[in-house]
Amino acid sequence: MKNRHKNKLIITIVALLVAVSLFSFINRNDKLFSLAKNLDIFASLVRELDSYYVDEIDPEHLVTVGINAMLEELDPYTEYIPEENSDDFRMMTTGEYGGVGALIGNRTGVNMILMPYRGFPAQAGGLRIGDELLKVDTVNVTDKSTADISRLLKGPANTEVFVQVKRGEDTISVDLTRRKIVISNVPYYGKIDEETGYIKLSDFTTNAAADVRKALVDLKSQGINRLVLDVRDNPGGILKEAVEVVNLFIPKGKEVVSTIGKLESVNATYKTTKSPLDKDIPLVILINERSASAAEIVAGALQDYDRAVLVGRKTFGKGLVQTTIPLSYNSQVKVTTAKYYIPSGRCIQAIDYSKKDENGDSKSVPDSLRNEFKTKNGRIVKDGAGIEPDKKIESKTYAPITFSLVARSLIFDYGNEFFRKNETIGSPSEFKITDEMYQEFVAWLEDKEYDYTTYVEKALEDLVKYAEKEKYFEEIQPTIKDLKKKVSHNKEQDLITYKDEIKSALKEELISRYYYQEGVVEASLNDDEDIEKALEVLIDQNEFKRVLAFLKK
Template identity: 80%
Template sequence: MINKFKNKSILGLVTFLLISGLMLSFTLKNDKLFTIAKNLDIFASLVRELDSYYVDEIDAEELVTIGINAMLEELDPYTEYIPEENADDFRLLTTGEYGGVGALIGNRAGKNMVLMPYKGFPAQSAGLRIGDEFLKVDSVNVQEKETADISALLKGPENTTVSVQVKRGEDTLSVELVRKKIVISNVPYYGKVDNQTGYIKLSDFTTNAAADVRKALIDLKSQGITRLILDVRDNPGGILKEAVEIVNLFIPKGKEVVRTIGKLESVNSVYKTTKSPVDKDIPLVVLINERSASASEIVAGALQDYDRAILIGKKTFGKGLVQTSIPLSYNSQVKVTTAKYYIPSGRCIQAIDYSKKDISGNGSSIPDSLRNEFKTKNGRIVLDGAGIEPDTKTESKTYAPITYSLVARNHIFDFGNKFFIENKEIAGPREFKVSDQVYEEFVDWLEGKEYDYTTFVEKSIEDLEKYAEKEKYYEDIKNQIEDLKKKVTHSKEQDLITFKDEIKEALEDELISRYYYQEGVIEASLKNDPDIEQSLEILTNPSEIKNILTVSTKKK
């Protein structure tokens, strides 16, 4: 009897707690919905009253958009509002397709101009060149317009015409272009570095990225390559599915590539390879750097976790957040962070915690002491919380101040325009070299042009002088400082000799771009790329490959 009463009491207590919990959950949910509704009503009322009473006329739509964007900035940099008028730009980012003329445009020295016509598209076919300055698009004078405004004028439905007026040197030209569907390839270049080593440059993860890589890989294999370099440096990422399929080119069917975990069950997914690989054995290097992000990090990280590739370069950006596009009213949408992704070892490579911000509103980096250890298939230690770290690190290439100055002041660019007008052709991207004669022409052309700069040593002496004055030591050491100044004061003429090789390299890239476009620039860059050199050293040494992929080289 006592036990029966006891059981009933326990059952009654459990029932009471369940009902109470449900009521509390219902109340909390209702409270949250009420809070949202209340604040939305306040916001709408505020905009209405501002529109009625504010002393000057206001643009209510602009104010609301500013408010939305300010609200989203409190979350993370990847959650963003996309109004209807920006839908085409957003579609371009995800699909790589748009209706237009096929040219990269930008502003140089206050002039809007063509920076790169894409090969085979209307701008290039109609004869537009790098350096052509935009004067008019149709009847609109665009000399004072923003680059984005000019880009919008050039875009439009396929098979419609747009007239542009450009200035080339002293000449003014009018060109009529027929807009076409522009599909930007995710693989702007692939080829052979040497007789046995293939190279694929993957610049984006828009629609068909995996198909583009697959096609390049199959073609290279038909040419007899026995090893491969996949370059995702400077690749900002894109469509997750494309990253999974690219990994699938190199690992077997049924393997997990990435999983997404978020607040809602509907966003939790496991992405596995679904096809037979193109080549699961070819020795593989993936090149990464600090601007490799998101889908690039999934590809690099998954291949590292399976010990399928050697990563060479620099630590990646560290974006482990997944965004989902959600439609809103009036054809607008929001791209919102819904989950984090985790690669096969179990690590998340997100480097910034946006839930913990400093007084300036910046997210906090994850300290090394809180980073966790995970293991690759072969037992190598890898860490979470700060991007993907390469198996072999390389140093960034540095340039002398004179080279930076010549590039920043557009002297390299302008000489490229001059050279192209005067020379109909040059040797191929790998064969072309700036001769001493051409370099001397460049030096003579620089005569009278402004490109002054401060060297690192000169800046250090300036800092020394300031600190000496601040700390009252200047009078004691001013003679020595003046002597140092005299000894290290740079001579532009001498620097043009001292740093001739690297200035020639910058000139070569600029000149090659005029004749061979984006593909030629990439191909030419392979000649002087330290990451490529490091890749070849490792790929041609099987024992080194085995050592890197089987020995733990990372420590917490």
């Protein structure tokens, strides 16, 4: 009995010591304990659902949904990459994949080729923009998602893939040999005039800086002495490539960007490491609201050093750095680990994802909390809202009729029909939509549906709603009826009024059929407000220097 009490006492003491130890552990590591506890709850929940739920469940799908919902609470850039999506992720970050070299998409419910890349299997095999996808190998893809079709088309280089498409009334079958596809970061470069070079930088995948260097060397050999670098619509990419692009224009040893996060291991300062290719050439960088991440680093760093004049519109405002971390079973997570800061000291992140409103939505940084910084020459720049241009160009808006013709794919469909009937057109820089061609397009539209609501008609609809709500409608009904009659849009008249912008959209669509992505960019050089402003700034060197040196006129 005595031994039993003794043993009981020992057990009690040990239990108390363990409890005290555990309590101390929890106090010191309450976050780790909470994490372990909730992971155990989550695993238990999935097991019990699998056992007891009335219908069969797919645990893998359920867990993936749970992971994605959890990550949505953080920011849009932290994402889970399961093993089956690793090839797509690799393609986005490196620009390389094994496939046929074609952009596919869905227009008006139909899966089709949107752009075959010049020189790759799809284009070499005769596939065209607008070809409707019917089969890939033995799989009927008419009802598949574009992501599923993309996976079917991709595969190891030098393997065969059968593709069947519908073109008009014809069904066409081709056997393609997949290749290693490397998409250039510079889809086009050339001369705007005898002295001005132009480089379109569309991405920051592997070799972005090398692609820009090669283009600039070639342009300099053609005698240019000023340059427009276009990073509009560039979503960013590899940080190292952004640093090297900046290094083409500023000296060795200059800070381009620093990253600061919670862990010491992610803190780093990136400096230029080479002699510049040209540190003096007058430079304008084109930016817009879809220029993000690495594109903002390039634009912002060159602005901070007063090395380039920025023309266009305020950039997207992504100042967050992502690191890819391997997980078990070949999955990965791309997680935000730091914020980046450009040479003036500013972070251009526009949305604070750590703070949510009552609806759970993140908010933009208010103007009152934006801080001022200075460029090398003393110009005032601010953080917290992307990179602001030195010369602002208002965003272009389109008439409702133009928007309707594009949204309903009527201009796209006409492009397909035109291409089937015409073997060639003039070069991208010379091709124009003549009045005769435009009338042919208008005639083609006669039996097509493209109704729309004008801005004034929409305003009148809103007025009627408010009038009915506030009991004024009866009083103003005759006036409303008269106004509706006067502003009721006439499609035939709108086709005349907005002829120029419809012609512009039509021209781009037709050129894409014959000259692909490169041709569309080249053709736009003659009709681009941002480029016109860039040329004005570059040609007027006094203005160029005034902007950069912060001198008064």
